[in-house]
Amino acid sequence: MEPVRRQQLIEATLQSVAELGLQATTINSISKKAGMSSGIISHYFGGKQGLIEATVRYLLSSLQRSLLHKTAQGCSPEQRLMFIVEANFAVVQQQRDTTRTWLSFWAHSMHDAQLHRLQRVNARRLYSNLLYSFKQLMAPGEAREAAELSAAMIDGLWLRAVLSKADDAQFDSAQDLAKRYIQSLIQQFGV
Amino acid sequence: MEPVRRQQLIEATLQSVAELGLQATTINSISKKAGMSSGIISHYFGGKQGLIEATVRYLLSSLQRSLLHKTAQGCSPEQRLMFIVEANFAVVQQQRDTTRTWLSFWAHSMHDAQLHRLQRVNARRLYSNLLYSFKQLMAPGEAREAAELSAAMIDGLWLRAVLSKADDAQFDSAQDLAKRYIQSLIQQFGV
DNA sequence: TTATTTTTATTGAACGGTCAATTAATAAAA
DNA sequence: TTTTATTAATTGACCGTTCAATAAAAATAA
Numbered sequence: 335m336e337p338v339r340r341q342q343l344i345e346a347t348l349q350s351v352a353e354l355g356l357q358a359t360t361i362n363s364i365s366k367k368a369g370m371s372s373g374i375i376s377h378y379f380g381g382k383q384g385l386i387e388a389t390v391r392y393l394l395s396s397l398q399r400s401l402l403h404k405t406a407q408g409c410s411p412e413q414r415l416m417f418i419v420e421a422n423f424a425v426v427q428q429q430r431d432t433t434r435t436w437l438s439f440w441a442h443s444m445h446d447a448q449l450h451r452l453q454r455v456n457a458r459r460l461y462s463n464l465l466y467s468f469k470q471l472m473a474p475g476e477a478r479e480a481a482e483l484s485a486a487m488i489d490g491l492w493l494r495a496v497l498s499k500a501d502d503a504q505f506d507s508a509q510d511l512a513k514r515y516i517q518s519l520i521q522q523f524g525v
Numbered sequence: 526m527e528p529v530r531r532q533q534l535i536e537a538t539l540q541s542v543a544e545l546g547l548q549a550t551t552i553n554s555i556s557k558k559a560g561m562s563s564g565i566i567s568h569y570f571g572g573k574q575g576l577i578e579a580t581v582r583y584l585l586s587s588l589q590r591s592l593l594h595k596t597a598q599g600c601s602p603e604q605r606l607m608f609i610v611e612a613n614f615a616v617v618q619q620q621r622d623t624t625r626t627w628l629s630f631w632a633h634s635m636h637d638a639q640l641h642r643l644q645r646v647n648a649r650r651l652y653s654n655l656l657y658s659f660k661q662l663m664a665p666g667e668a669r670e671a672a673e674l675s676a677a678m679i680d681g682l683w684l685r686a687v688l689s690k691a692d693d694a695q696f697d698s699a700q701d702l703a704k705r706y707i708q709s710l711i712q713q714f715g716v
Numbered sequence: 717t718t719a720t721t722t723t724t725a726t727t728g729a730a731c732g733g734t735c736a737a738t739t740a741a742t743a744a745a746a
Numbered sequence: 747t748t749t750t751a752t753t754a755a756t757t758g759a760c761c762g763t764t765c766a767a768t769a770a771a772a773a774t775a776a
Contacts, residue, residue: 335751357548361736371754376737434635440688441632443552444625445546453688483678483702490681497631497644508677515674522709526725552762562727567763574762 340378340388340469342368344453347389352431356386356438383448390439393425393432400424401463411470415484415516418463422488423509433496461485468519476523484519486511532560539582541634547577547629549627571701574639581630581643584616584623588647591615592654602661606675606707609654613679614700624687652676659710669713674711679703 345367350359361382365372379385401421405414410462425432443449464484468477491508527674532666541550552573556563568624570576596605616623632638655675671696687701 339751355633357633358636360734362734372736373738373753374751377752382736413547437632437635441628441690442546442548444628444690450690457685457689479702484705486681486685486699486702487674487678488681489684490677490679493680493684494648494677497634498648499635507618511670511674511677518713530725551760553760563762564727565725568726572763595758 339370339374343370343375343378343385343443344389344392347385348390348393348432351389351435351438358441386395386439387448387452389451393436393439393458394452394456397421397425398459412469412517412520413469415464416513417519418467419488419509419512419516422460423492423512424507435491437493437496455525457485468523471520472525474525480516480519480523484512484516485514527569530561531566534561534566535583538576539584539623540628542580542626542629547633578639578643581640583630584627584630585643585647588616589650595600603711604657604710605658606711607704608656609651610679610700610703610707612652614683614696616704625682626696627675628684628687634640636664648676648690651679657712662711663714663716671714675703677709678706679713696709 344363346364347359349367350363354363361372362384363377368374375382375385377389379428401418404417404421409417425436439449440453443453463479465477465481468480468484471477472480491512495505495508498504535635537555538550541554545554552563552566555576556566559565561633566573567575570579592608595608595612600608615629629645630640634644656668656672659671659675662668663671682689682703686696686699689695
């Protein structure tokens with residue numbers, strides 16, 4: 335029963351944070367959405383804090399799993415870079431309104447040591463995923479700069495799309511810009 | 526007395542949000558920092574919400590004023606673009622830890638109509654500031670793309686620096702990357 | 717000038733509401 | 747029966763707001 339309930343509560347948390355924001359998300363708003371009582375959260379996660387952390391961890395592993403799935407049957411470095419962009423933007427469609435949830439969590443990570451650790455993992459993972467592919471296309475020094483710039487461009491386009499409450503079409507357009515930017519980096523630095 | 530008190534309370538709010546986060550910032554934490562009683566906030570701002578909004582408005586106008594001051598005695602389009610980057614990164618040094626305050630506010634803007642309006646103003650202002658200078662250096666269509674990409678790159682580098690709790694040197698390095706990126710755009714698209 | 721009233725600025729206690737967490741009770745399963 | 751899963755009521759802390767009381771300043775009258 336435990337793994338089922340845990341998953342249900344995590345998904346209820348995602349819904350609640352997307353809808354109300356992390357600030358207004360309470361033990362009650364979550365348990366109500368999950369159709370359970372409020373006490374169950376302390377029982378399975380030790381408290382609200384534990385559930386929030388588990389939810390972020392779940393988002394993180396979803397992102398990672400999504401990329402691994404796309405690249406499962408091998409692909410070129412260029413192709414893999416495009417997959418990385420897609421994975422980072424895809425969190426949108428996967429679960430409706432998950433985007434603003436990420437933003438809530440990251441903002442909160444400034445004042446929460448545990449969340450900050452998870453944020454660090456996420457930021458570094460994007461960078462090293464990019465670096466791995468760039469290194470197959472250019473010299474190491476240039477690959478590092480390309481990876482840093484690409485990571486910033488992806489996050490920046492994503493952030494601006496989220497904050498302006500962009501629709502699906504605008505998200506696709508941002509995703510396209512990110513891809514074209516990476517291709518221009520390859521053209522510029524590639525051997 | 527009113528304008529003095531308002532300013533004092535806004536600055537106490539900035540401190541509190543930087544220190545505790547918007548989530549944990551209360552009427553008490555603010556009024557304590559300002560050395561006043563809690564009732565004064567409702568008296569001058571109608572309530573907590575009003576003070577928060579006034580604080581964001583203050584940050585926004587600070588950013589704008591900073592750019593106007595830098596470009597007061599005229600400069601080349603390239604120079605102006607560099608000033609835009611500097612203004613957007615300078616909010617850091619101006620007031621210690623104001624960066625995470627911005628992040629808190631923007632995250633909250635997803636669930637607050639008034640803040641979202643202010644966020645929109647801010648995003649559009651950066652874009653049109655950039656567009657104005659790019660248009661003097663390249664064709665309109667390319668200028669628009671350059672402005673959109675630059676805005677995303679600035680915000681992305683800034684976001685990653687804030688989230689990773691970068692020190693001053695790392696912020697400077699991010700600022701440099703942004704400037705070099707804009708110069709590469711000019712080289713790529715410039716007439 | 718001094719005495720008085722009026723206005724302005726500020727306080728802090730009280731209120732109603734909500735929060736996360738706990739706990740005793742209950743229901744179901746083993 | 748014992749264990750496991752879940753509920754619902756309760757607790758104590760803290761939230762933002764309100765408001766009667768007060769202190770200080772300014773205006774007016776003597």
